[in-house]
Every structure is written in C-alpha cells, then in structure tokens.
Amino acid sequence: MEKKLLNSPKPKVNVIDSLFAEMVLDTALLKFRKEQIRQKIDQSLTDKNKSEFLRLTEELKNIS
Template sequence: MEKHLLNSPKHLEESMDEILAEQFLTNALLTFRRKQLKVEIDKTLAERNKEKFLRLTEELKSIS
C-alpha cells in the first residue's frame, strides 16, 4: 500500500501542475471572453444599441 504524504515532493509537484493548469485555463477563457466582448461591443456601436453597449462594456470592465 502506497502512502501519499501531503508534503511529499510528488504530491507538491502534482499540486503545482494542477494550479498551473487551472491558471492557464482561466487565463485562456478570460482572453477569449474579452475578445468576444470587444466584437459584440463593436456590433452594438454599429447598431447604435446603447443599452446593450453599456451592459457589455460593464462586463468587459469587470473581467479586465
């Protein structure tokens, strides 16, 4: 039976890998959403949709 100690080098390495993977995915999703919002904002400007523009710009500010 193999024991997994919380402070063992193997456990720490796996924890760091999980943290780095999570940070990478979070960053990728935020970058994607920012790009999406900018495209949508451009559309709302062309459509002169003030209400949607304000909502989208607020969302963009909140994730930037």
C-alpha cells in the same frame, strides 16, 4: 478478478502542475470571454444600440 494491494503504488498528482494548468486555463478563458465581449461591443456600435453598448462595456470593466 483483480487483486488490490494495500500498499500498491498510486499515481502521484503534482499539485504545482495542476495549479499551473488551472491558471493557464483560467487565463485562456478570460481572454476568450473578453474578446467575445469586444466583438459584441463592436456590433452594438454598428447597430447604434446604446443600451447594449453600455451594458457590455460595464461587463468588460467588471471582468478586467
């Protein structure tokens, strides 16, 4: 059985590194989502789907 010591060293989480990683991930996800919407906008233009085009352009404006 494993013994636990009260004052045993615990791994330290570097808060700044954690925040930086979160910012990088958020930025990457936003960039990916914008690209997805742009591709759908292009497709709506190809399909001449005005309502979809308007909906997607509004969505893109809201996340930018």
